[in-house]
Amino acid sequence: MKSKIPVVLTIAGSDSGGGAGIQADLRTFAFHCVHGASALTCVTAQNTVAVNRVDGLPPQAVVAQLDAVVDDLGVQAVKTGMLLNAEIIQAVSDRLQTLQLRPLVVDPVMVSRSGAQLIDRQAVETLQQALIPQATVVTPNRYEAQLLTGVEINSLEKMEEAAETLKWQSGVQAVLIKGGGMTGELRGVDVLLDDQGMVVLKTECIDTGNTHGTGCTLSAAIAANLATGHSIRDAVHQGKNYVTEALKWSLEIGQGTGPVGHFFPLCLN
Numbered sequence: 001m002k003s004k005i006p007v008v009l010t011i012a013g014s015d016s017g018g019g020a021g022i023q024a025d026l027r028t029f030a031f032h033c034v035h036g037a038s039a040l041t042c043v044t045a046q047n048t049v050a051v052n053r054v055d056g057l058p059p060q061a062v063v064a065q066l067d068a069v070v071d072d073l074g075v076q077a078v079k080t081g082m083l084l085n086a087e088i089i090q091a092v093s094d095r096l097q098t099l100q101l102r103p104l105v106v107d108p109v110m111v112s113r114s115g116a117q118l119i120d121r122q123a124v125e126t127l128q129q130a131l132i133p134q135a136t137v138v139t140p141n142r143y144e145a146q147l148l149t150g151v152e153i154n155s156l157e158k159m160e161e162a163a164e165t166l167k168w169q170s171g172v173q174a175v176l177i178k179g180g181g182m183t184g185e186l187r188g189v190d191v192l193l194d195d196q197g198m199v200v201l202k203t204e205c206i207d208t209g210n211t212h213g214t215g216c217t218l219s220a221a222i223a224a225n226l227a228t229g230h231s232i233r234d235a236v237h238q239g240k241n242y243v244t245e246a247l248k249w250s251l252e253i254g255q256g257t258g259p260v261g262h263f264f265p266l267c268l269n
């Protein structure tokens with residue numbers, strides 16, 4: 001039997017521990033019954049405790065992977081994750097612009113949920129100027145939204161202000177500010193601003209320390225939902241519900257922050 005399913009491309013880094021990055025994206029795509037293709041930007045030596053080393057690929061190698069996938073398979077949606085440096089960000093942005101690959105979900109991986117900056121100033125500027133304006137949805141976490149807008153985010157109102165600022169300053173179609181790094185009642189509360197206005201996304205807050213890969217998983221799920229024809233609002237709502245379920249079934253592996261469980265209904269024992 002032949003089957004025709006959408007192809008979704010992730011442009012992101014490898015996480016040797018398997019919890020985030022390309023590995024989380026491909027599992028999320030598989031769960032959503034779309035075919036996952038990948039363009040690797042860097043290789044991290046990482047586990048649930050730390051990132052010990054990062055080796056970037058030449059920008060041309062990243063673009064060559066993208067071209068190979070687009071030329072043959074065709075692509076119904078794209079997501080970007082860890083792009084590492086200004087050169088890779090510029091090369092990927094130029095290619096996406098030329099090919100007009102849409103819908104495009106940009107997870108601006110810049111600051112970890114604990115607040116540590118992962119890429120340098122020039123890379124942040126390139127993301128702002130070249131990539132984010134092309135996005136269908138951009139999905140910063142609390143600290144990334146702060147860095148991109150200058151708004152100090154410590155309340156729901158500030159999340160909304162940052163979403164407005166980012167949408168109008170970049171021209172991006174929709175902004176999703178993620179609240180996994182918020183505290184108290186706002187932990188796990190996200191804010192979406194699209195062309196229809198602002199909406200607060202609230203699911204139950206899951207009491208777990210195993211949250212590695214939530215951001216990658218959410219943006220990959222949104223891209224998969226867009227590829228299968230959902231509206232932006234629906235794709236984000238369903239993506240948020242998926243992450244919540246995956247958090248409920250997160251995995252007790254490793255000594256640190258374990259990963260979410262992408263195939264929760266299949267792995268009960």
Ligand SMILES: Nc1ncnc2c1ncn2[C@@H]1O[C@H](COP(=O)(O)OP(=O)(O)OP(=O)(O)O)[C@@H](O)[C@H]1O
Binds near residue numbers: 142181189
């Ligand atoms: N404890 C929790 N309960 C419910 N939802 C959560 C929880 N922690 C994170 N989330 C949700 O997970 C999604 C990812 O948000 P988060 O702020 O963790 O992103 P991130 O910092 O980019 O993730 P990552 O740790 O992968 O870098 C959001 O929808 C957020 O609300």
Ligand SMILES: Cc1ncc(CO)c(N)n1
Binds near residue numbers: 109215
């Ligand atoms: C490769 C990679 N991408 C993204 C993240 C953010 O979770 C990570 N820890 N590692």
